[in-house]
Amino acid sequence: MSKAPVLLGSSGDSLREACGKELTKIAPDYPNVVVLDADIAGGTGMHHFRKTFPDRFIQCGIAEQNMMAMAGGLAATGLIPVVTTFAVFMLRSIEQARLSIGYADMNVKIVASHPGLDVGPDGASAQCLEDLACYRSIPNMVVLSPCDPLEIEQATKAILDYEGPVYMRTGRSDAQRILGEDYQFEIGKAKILKNGSDITIMGCGVTTGRALEAAKILEMDGISVRIVNMSTIKPIDSAMVIKCANETKGIITVEDHNILGGLGSAVAEVLVQHNPVPMEFVGVRDSFGESGEPNELAKKYGIDYKAIIKSVHQLLERI
Amino acid sequence: MDIKKIARMVSINSLKMIFHAESGHPGGVLSSIDIILFLFMKEMKYDSKDFLIKERDRFILSKGHCAPALYAVAAEVGIIEKSRLNGLRKLDHELQGHTHRGATPWVEASTGSLGQGFSFAIGEAKGLKMQNIDNRVYVMLGDGELQEGEVWEGAMFAGHHHLENLCAVIDYNKMQSDDLNENIMGLEPLSDKWKAFNWHVIEIDGHNFDEIGKAFDKATTIRNKPTVIIAHTIKGKGVSYMEGSPAWHGSLKLSTEDLTLALLELGATEEEINGYINE
Numbered sequence: 001m002s003k004a005p006v007l008l009g010s011s012g013d014s015l016r017e018a019c020g021k022e023l024t025k026i027a028p029d030y031p032n033v034v035v036l037d038a039d040i041a042g043g044t045g046m047h048h049f050r051k052t053f054p055d056r057f058i059q060c061g062i063a064e065q066n067m068m069a070m071a072g073g074l075a076a077t078g079l080i081p082v083v084t085t086f087a088v089f090m091l092r093s094i095e096q097a098r099l100s101i102g103y104a105d106m107n108v109k110i111v112a113s114h115p116g117l118d119v120g121p122d123g124a125s126a127q128c129l130e131d132l133a134c135y136r137s138i139p140n141m142v143v144l145s146p147c148d149p150l151e152i153e154q155a156t157k158a159i160l161d162y163e164g165p166v167y168m169r170t171g172r173s174d175a176q177r178i179l180g181e182d183y184q185f186e187i188g189k190a191k192i193l194k195n196g197s198d199i200t201i202m203g204c205g206v207t208t209g210r211a212l213e214a215a216k217i218l219e220m221d222g223i224s225v226r227i228v229n230m231s232t233i234k235p236i237d238s239a240m241v242i243k244c245a246n247e248t249k250g251i252i253t254v255e256d257h258n259i260l261g262g263l264g265s266a267v268a269e270v271l272v273q274h275n276p277v278p279m280e281f282v283g284v285r286d287s288f289g290e291s292g293e294p295n296e297l298a299k300k301y302g303i304d305y306k307a308i309i310k311s312v313h314q315l316l317e318r319i
Numbered sequence: 320m321d322i323k324k325i326a327r328m329v330s331i332n333s334l335k336m337i338f339h340a341e342s343g344h345p346g347g348v349l350s351s352i353d354i355i356l357f358l359f360m361k362e363m364k365y366d367s368k369d370f371l372i373k374e375r376d377r378f379i380l381s382k383g384h385c386a387p388a389l390y391a392v393a394a395e396v397g398i399i400e401k402s403r404l405n406g407l408r409k410l411d412h413e414l415q416g417h418t419h420r421g422a423t424p425w426v427e428a429s430t431g432s433l434g435q436g437f438s439f440a441i442g443e444a445k446g447l448k449m450q451n452i453d454n455r456v457y458v459m460l461g462d463g464e465l466q467e468g469e470v471w472e473g474a475m476f477a478g479h480h481h482l483e484n485l486c487a488v489i490d491y492n493k494m495q496s497d498d499l500n501e502n503i504m505g506l507e508p509l510s511d512k513w514k515a516f517n518w519h520v521i522e523i524d525g526h527n528f529d530e531i532g533k534a535f536d537k538a539t540t541i542r543n544k545p546t547v548i549i550a551h552t553i554k555g556k557g558v559s560y561m562e563g564s565p566a567w568h569g570s571l572k573l574s575t576e577d578l579t580l581a582l583l584e585l586g587a588t589e590e591e592i593n594g595y596i597n598e
C-alpha cells in the first residue's frame with residue numbers, strides 16, 4: 001500500500017549523489033569502468049550507475065573484504081573497478097586494500113561515502129574519523145576529499161584518467177556549491193579560494209565550506225584569512241603549504257576526521273621540514289563521535305565554523 | 320499479560336522511537352522483536368536490577384542497526400526506563416543509533432558493523448567456558464549479515480571449540496538493505512552450511528512463540544556443539560505495507576502518516592497514536 005518511504009540518502013545534492021550521477025554520466029566514455037557495491041548502493045549514490053549500467057555493476061553482498069581484494073583481480077584483467085561502500089567499511093577491508101591494491105599497485109578507485117561526523121544519527125559505529133590517516137599511510141595510494149558537488153564531479157573524472165590506486169571520500173549530507181564555474185580540480189594541487197594575508201586556513205571535504213563561512217566573519221573583525229582547498233591529502237601539495245607559510249603568519253587545518261594522522265598531520269609534516277610557522281589543528285580530538293545531527297555534532301566536537309574562528313584567535317595570540 | 324500482546328506493544332514502541340529519531344531500520348526491527356522479547360522475558364537468566372553481574376546469560380544484537388528492538392524490549396522488562404526511549408539517536412542521549420556498550424553498559428557489545436557482534440559473542444562463550452561459568456550466550460544475526468566472511472570464520476571457531484554454551488539466532492527475513500538476499504548473494508542451502516561447520520541446526524517460524532520456546536529448550540540440551548536457530552521471519556512484521564516490500568527495509572524516515580497506518584495495524588487506537596506523535 002502506502003507510498004514509497006523517504007529514503008535517507010537518495011535526495012539532495014550530496015557529494016555521494018553528485019559522484020554517483022557523474023560516474024553514470026561519463027561511464028559511456030570509460031567502457032572499462034565497473035562499479036562494485038556491498039549492498040548499500042542506495043546510500044552511496046551508486047544506485048544511479050546500477051540503474052543505467054546493470055551489466056557493469058557488481059553486487060558483492062555484505063562482504064567488503066572479498067570485494068576489495070577482488071577489485072585488484074578485476075583490475076588485473078584490464079577493467080577499472082570502482083569500489084564503493086561507507087568509509088568505515090573501507091577500514092574493515094584495509095588490509096585487502098593495502099596488499100591487493102596498494103602493494104600490487106592496481107588501477108582501482110576506492111570511493112567512500114559517509115565520512116566523518118557528517119554521518120549523523122547512525123552514531124559512532126558508522127562515523128569514520130580514521131580513514132584519511134589509514135589510507136594515507138598505504139604506499140602508492142592517492143587520497144582525496146573534494147569539497148563540493150562541482151569538485152566531486154571533476155574529481156570523479158580525474159580519478160578515472162589517473163592510472164593507479166586512489167581513495168576518495170564523498171559525503172552524506174546535502175552539500176552546498178561553494179566553487180565557481182571556472183574552478184579546475186587537479187590531483188595533487190591545492191587551490192586558493194580566497195586570498196588573505198594574516199592566517200591561512202586549509203580545509204577538505206565539508207570543512208572547506210565552513211572555513212569560507214568563518215572567513216566572512218573574521219574579515220568583519222579586520223582579520224585577513226586565506227582559504228585553501230586541500231582536496232588532495234596525498235600527495236600533499238608541499239609547494240602550496242610552503243608558499244602559505246611564507247606569505248601568511250600561521251596555518252590552520254580543518255577536517256571532519258581525527259586530528260591524528262589526517263590533513264593536519266600531512267600539512268604539519270611539510271611545515272616542520274621547511275618553514276615551521278605556528279599551526280592549529282581543527283578536527284575531532286582523538287575521540288569517537290555519537291548519534292546526533294551533523295551540525296550538532298560539528299558544534300559539540302569543535303569542527304564547525306565557530307571552532308575555526310576560535311582557533312584563528314588562538315593562533316593570532318601565539319604569533 | 321500474553322507475550323503476543325507484549326510483543327505488539329514493543330513493536331509500537333520501536334516504531335515510535337524510529338519516528339521521533341527521524342531515521343532507522345523498521346523492517347529488521349519488526350522481524351526480530353518476537354525472539355528478542357522471548358529471550359529477555361522467558362529464556363535468559365539475569366537480574367534486571369543488577370544487570371552486570373558476571374554470572375548472567377548474555378544477548379548480543381549483532382545486527383546492530385536494529386537497536387530500537389533491543390531498547391524497547393529492555394524497557395519492557397525493566398532494564399531501562401520507558402521514558403528514555405524517545406531519545407534514540409539524539410545528541411547527548413545514551414540510546415545510540417547502533418548498540419554501544421560504552422553508552423549503555425547493559426548492552427553487551429558495540430555493534431553496527433555486521434559480523435563483529437557474532438565474533439564478540441563467540442569470545443564471550445569461550446571466555447565463560449574457560450572460567451567454568453555456566454551461563455549461556457545468545458547472539459542474533461541478520462541473514463544479509465551472513466554474507467560477511469567473518470561470520471564463517473567465527474562459525475568454524477565455535478564448531479571447533481565445541482561451544483555448546485553458544486546459541487546463534489538468524490533472523491531469516493529474506494531481505495537485506497537493497498533487495499532480497501537471493502538477488503544480492505544467495506544463502507541457500509543455509510542449514511547445510513551450518514551443519515558442515517559442526518553446528519546443531521534448528522529451523523523454526525520465528526513468529527511462533529511455541530516454536531521459539533521449544534527451540535531454545537532444545538538448544539540447552541545439546542552437548543559439544545553450538546546451536547543455530549534459523550528463524551524464518553517476516554521483514555516489517557505486522558505492518559502490511561512494509562511486509563514483503565524491499566523499499567521499506569533500509570534506513571529511512573517514517574512520516575506521521577506512515578506511523579499512524581503502522582500503529583493502527585499493530586492495534587493502537589487513534590487517540591493513543593496522537594499521544595505518541597506528540598510525545
Ligand SMILES: Cc1ncc(C[n+]2csc(CCOP(=O)(O)OP(=O)(O)O)c2C)c(N)n1
Nearest residue numbers: 039347431432433461462463464494495496
Ligand atoms: C560491515 C557492514 N557492512 C554494511 C553495513 C550496512 N548495512 C546496515 S544494515 C544492512 C543490511 C543488513 O541486512 P540483514 O543482515 O539481513 O538485516 P535485517 O534484514 O535483519 O535488517 C547493511 C548492508 C553494515 N552495517 N556493516
Ligand SMILES: [Mg+2]
Nearest residue numbers: 462463494495
Ligand atoms: Mg535480513
